[in-house]
Amino acid sequence: MTKVTIREVAERAGVSIATVSNVFSGRKLVTEELRARVQEAAHALSYQVDRAASQLKSGRAQVVGVLVPNFNDTFFTSLVSRIEQLAAEAHYQVIVVSSQDDQGIETARLDALMGWRPSGIIAIPATNAVPRLLSGEVGGLPIVLVDRVGQSDLVVDTVTVNNHAAGWSAAQHLIDCGHRSIAIASSVSAFRPIHDRIRGVTDCCASQGVPAPRVVEVGLSHESGAEILSEWLGANAHPTAIVAMTNVTTLATLSALARRGLEIPDAISLVGFDDYTWMTARKVPLTAVRQPLEQIADRAWGRLMSRINGSPEAREDIVLDASLQLRSSVARLA
Amino acid sequence: MTKVTIREVAERAGVSIATVSNVFSGRKLVTEELRARVQEAAHALSYQVDRAASQLKSGRAQVVGVLVPNFNDTFFTSLVSRIEQLAAEAHYQVIVVSSQDDQGIETARLDALMGWRPSGIIAIPATNAVPRLLSGEVGGLPIVLVDRVGQSDLVVDTVTVNNHAAGWSAAQHLIDCGHRSIAIASSVSAFRPIHDRIRGVTDCCASQGVPAPRVVEVGLSHESGAEILSEWLGANAHPTAIVAMTNVTTLATLSALARRGLEIPDAISLVGFDDYTWMTARKVPLTAVRQPLEQIADRAWGRLMSRINGSPEAREDIVLDASLQLRSSVARLA
DNA sequence: TCTATCGTGTTAAACGTTTATCTCTTGGAA
DNA sequence: TTCCAAGAGATAAACGTTTAACACGATAGA
Structure with missing residues (x-):
């Protein structure tokens, strides 16, 4: 060659x-x-x-960077998948980097990303703290923040889900079905989206005089989550229903319940978060909150393209609605 | 800026x-x-x-391209995840492209990839036909082919799983448990790995005088797969056991069985393929064939690095062993 | 003392494109 | 007929690095 x-x-x-x-x-x-x-x-x-030569001379890059916290949560890989597709259609190339849920790595990967002189960046921060590089004050680099958006005094566009409403709707359904003793399986409650979901559940309960739900924090991995939750179930009075805050915690909850021999929904009801094929591939299909994955990716991409093409619109916080998928994992109590 | x-x-x-x-x-x-x-x-x-300038002058790229058939199968995303990690440690950047299971798109994406002048490519071809660009005869570009390797007259390194043995061990387990009527849920039987797995099952049955398994081809998507398999179950005498050929077909089988109200393992036993957390997050944990994901990625990466660093070793076909994870989804028949 | 060698640093020439500027035709409009 | 605009190509100057070639002391072997 x-x-x-x-x-x-x-x-x-x-x-x-x-x-x-x-x-x-x-x-x-x-x-x-x-x-x-x-x-x-x-x-x-x-x-x-030769891209290198072309880019060097023209200054234009036809590259967008995508930052995700990890590749374990299907939510992130699905987002990446959709963005890759949109990018290809627009003749852009995507560079995907993972922060592995670590702020230090996040900064390093972001730095490396900048070496490409990308046209723009779509990022899901690892924590509530938006990395300096992404705060958008550095310069004209178009940036769209997705999902884990912790602050609100941002100058960049954001795409998030109405997490408070999502939590509320899950809780409302449980209450409608007669549940009064609710537990929450949370990953990291400090993360803004999780925090909002929990508040949604809590507020809904409070509004109807239902006792405040107990929150169990189980971390980011399936294994530790199943372990922690299983122990918690052993040490505490069982709730009649659990609502999981992410797709990984849903899995962890499923494992913990299976390990303890607790039937769904007879012994305990469950509302999962995120909606994937495996949730229906069971004898008792899971009732779950569905985040509009494709829409999130589409809006984020659209916004980024507008910015790249120099749209002067004001910044926008795009908030999408999640929807409750009713299936069979919630028991109707007497 | x-x-x-x-x-x-x-x-x-x-x-x-x-x-x-x-x-x-x-x-x-x-x-x-x-x-x-x-x-x-x-x-x-x-x-x-500036990467562009640096690369232009030096000719070196510190970039490896990764081609996968899609982002839907967890097997591929897991591989990508691991490779991204290894690459980061070696100060390489990864450009991931997806062929969306289409030969035309595969060629286009591969072309685009070449514009980066990558140091090497790790590819999972979309079909048995290895794209011309990857046949390795074009020139010194280091290439490692993974998983879907259809031909055998290649000049590049490959990393695959011993699919015949994997199929055989699944079948052997079923036969040991007394099963004589076995069905195979296959995705696309023509794909080399699938083909080999099927042969493994078939050969094992033949070797012990068990009737040849029936093969049901269900395609690449969960939805269509569940539909097709469910219909098949309605129209044919039930086997006592099903062995699924990929992780998507495993899901599809689960859905189909649930839809038909068939209990696992009481009504039908199941051996899944690939081993993910959701497989254990059920009342009846799945017995499944585990592919050594991490090892596959590690060996592929190692081989690519050797090539990039000009190792003169002969080409090698690395074949790794899959292992059967015994759990509870196979019934022991009288 | 005289070279040879080594360690550090500088100079300047690429690398393969893009693009502003220039040249040369061609065809109307006046 | 003359002039000018417009269209289509060509010329040449960057873009921001890397790196071969070179320069200059200092050290050391003869």
Whole structure:
């Protein structure tokens, strides 16, 4: 693969390198005849525009960076999947980096990302603290923050879910079904989205005179979560229903209940969070809160593109609604 | 963000740009004093090496491309996750592209990938046909093929699982438990790994005089799979056991069985493929074939690095063993 | 004392594009 | 017929690095 350059293509086609460049970038008209000659030459030599050179000269990058906390939660990978697809359609390339739920790594990865001089960044911060680089005050780099948005004095666009309402609707359904003793399986209660969901549940209970739900914090991994929850169930009076705050905690709850031999919904009812195929692939399909995954990705991408194309609109906090998927994991109490 | 260049850093530190470059690339020694001055200046200006310029001049890229068929199968995302981690440790960046299970898109994405002039590529082809670009005959680009390796006259390294043995061990377990009527839930039987797994099951049955298993092909999506399998169960005599050929078909089988109200393992036994947390998060934990995910990623990465660093070793087909995780979804028949 | 060697640093020439500027035709409008 | 605008290509100057070649002391072997 003796790297073939624009010069060789130009020579073979009998034109200048500028013409070749124009054929590929399409920013100046080239007659049909020359265009054909160039295409043919390029194909014959299997020429490929060198991104590095192109980007260096033009300053434009056709790259967007995507930062996610990890690849374990399907919520994040699904988002990445959708964004990759949108990006490809828009002839952008995506560089995905993971912070592995660690602020230090987050900063490092973000730094590395900047080396690409991306056109924009879509980020799900690892914690409530938005990294300095993403606060948007540094300079014109378009940024869209998604999901874990902890602060509110931001200057960048955000796309989130109405987590308070999501929690409320889950609680309302349980209360409607006669539940009074509710527990919450939370991952990290300090994270803003989780915090809001918990408040949603709590507020709903308070509004109807139902005792405040107990909150069990189980961490970010399935294994530790199942362990902690199982122990908690052993040491405390059982609630009649549990509502899980993320898709990982849903899994952890399922494991803990199975481990303790507690039937759903006979012994304990469950409302899960996020909605994936495996939730229906069970004898008792799970009632769950569905986040509008595709919409989140679409809105985030759309917003980023607007910014990249220099839209002067004011910043916006896009808040989408989650919906409760009613299935069979919640018992109707007498 | 008035892009700050190496020149400004050099000026501020009172050195030449070559020295700044050396400090960052580390390929020539710089005295501690100057190094400190440079670091400080760089930090003060928040300087970031421009990858495009760096790569253009040096020809080296510190980038590896990763091609996967899709982001729906956890097997692929898990692989990507692990590779991203290994890459970060080695100061490489990963560009992930998805072929969306389509040969046309695969070629397009691969072309785009080449524009980055990556140091190497780890690829899971979408079909048995290895894309021309990856056949390795084009030139020195290091390539490692993983999982879906259809041909055997390759010149590149490969990392696969011993699929025949994996299928065999699943079948053997069923036969040991007294099963004689076995069905296979396959995704796309033509794919080499699937084909081998099916043969493994079939050969094992044949070797012990058990009737040949019936194969049901259910496609790549959970939804269609559940539908097809459910219909099949309605129209045919039930087998006593089903073995699923991928993690998506496992899910599809679970759904189909739940839809038909068939209990596991009382009505039908099930051996799943791939081993994820959700498989244990059920009342009846799933017996499943576990692919050594982490090992696959590690070996693929290791091999790629060897190649990139110019190892002259002969090409190798690395074949790893899958292991059967015994749990409770297979009934012991009288 | 005279070279040879080594350790540090600088100079300047690329790398493969993009794009502002220039040149040359061609075809109306006056 | 003359002039000018518009269209289509070509020329050449960057873009921000890396790195070969070079310079300059200091050290050491002869």
